[in-house]
Amino acid sequence: MQPIPSRPRLVASILPADFARLGEECRALQDAGIDRIQWDVMDGAFVPNLTVGPDVIASVRRVVDVEFEAHLMVQRPEPLLERWVEAGCEIVIVHAETCVHLHRTLARLRELGVRAGVALNPATPLSAVAHVLDLVDLVLVMTVNPGFGGQAYLSTMESKIAEAAALIGRAGRAIELEVDGGIGPDSIAGAARAGANTFCIGSALFRSRDAMSQELARLRQLATASEDAA
Numbered sequence: 449m450q451p452i453p454s455r456p457r458l459v460a461s462i463l464p465a466d467f468a469r470l471g472e473e474c475r476a477l478q479d480a481g482i483d484r485i486q487w488d489v490m491d492g493a494f495v496p497n498l499t500v501g502p503d504v505i506a507s508v509r510r511v512v513d514v515e516f517e518a519h520l521m522v523q524r525p526e527p528l529l530e531r532w533v534e535a536g537c538e539i540v541i542v543h544a545e546t547c548v549h550l551h552r553t554l555a556r557l558r559e560l561g562v563r564a565g566v567a568l569n570p571a572t573p574l575s576a577v578a579h580v581l582d583l584v585d586l587v588l589v590m591t592v593n594p595g596f597g598g599q600a601y602l603s604t605m606e607s608k609i610a611e612a613a614a615l616i617g618r619a620g621r622a623i624e625l626e627v628d629g630g631i632g633p634d635s636i637a638g639a640a641r642a643g644a645n646t647f648c649i650g651s652a653l654f655r656s657r658d659a660m661s662q663e664l665a666r667l668r669q670l671a672t673a674s675e676d677a678a
């Protein structure tokens with residue numbers, strides 16, 4: 449079981465990357481000191497966008513060592529669960545909104561030997577995960593409506609983040625609380641103060657493509673200072 453991160457965990461969303469150079473982009477993220485890479489998997493049905501499949505992830509897996517998480521923004525995640533694991537993802541995150549049998553899907557991910565995450569869209573209440581916390585290693589609170597990078601951070605989600613932190617605290621298990629969407633220098637402190645300990649960052653990181661390690665250090669410092677102040 450993964451310990452709760454002692455320091456803020458920074459995850460890079462692949463969405464803003466140059467898809468013609470994914471291997472190089474992921475190597476640059478790894479060299480800059482990212483803790484994990486998030487593959488934003490989109491099917492054009494659950495969200496109005498279409499991105500990558502397991503074969504692309506498997507190709508990039510061969511050239512970087514950093515952990516991968518697959519964020520499945522897809523209408524039907526169950527049929528391909530094994531494929532993300534075979535592609536080399538250490539974490540697979542499904543959306544509560546897409547799983548009729550969420551308990552069974554999360555249990556299946558644990559059987560496959562990967563860490564299981566559950567994501568909640570902004571309108572989805574935390575109660576959707578209240579009865580599966582024994583099966584999850586990560587709760588992902590979306591701070592934008594999923595589908596595209598570069599959207600504005602929804603600060604109204606901070607009460608939900610705080611609620612999630614309290615729920616996780618009562619569960620007595622090592623569960624990461626990740627936020628995703630519009631995370632950057634102007635929003636990471638608020639999310640950290642609310643209780644997030646893992647931060648998925650896309651546009652704000654790739655905007656600093658030429659100084660990625662410095663930007664990561666700045667974001668980590670902003671998150672750490674806010675967690676300490678919380």
Ligand SMILES: O=C(CO)[C@@H](O)[C@H](O)COP(=O)(O)O
Pocket residue numbers: 461463464486488521592593594595596597598599628629630631648649650651652
């Ligand atoms: O997952 C999504 C949207 O579906 C994005 O939130 C990316 O994962 C991060 O992009 P930025 O908001 O950081 O540009």
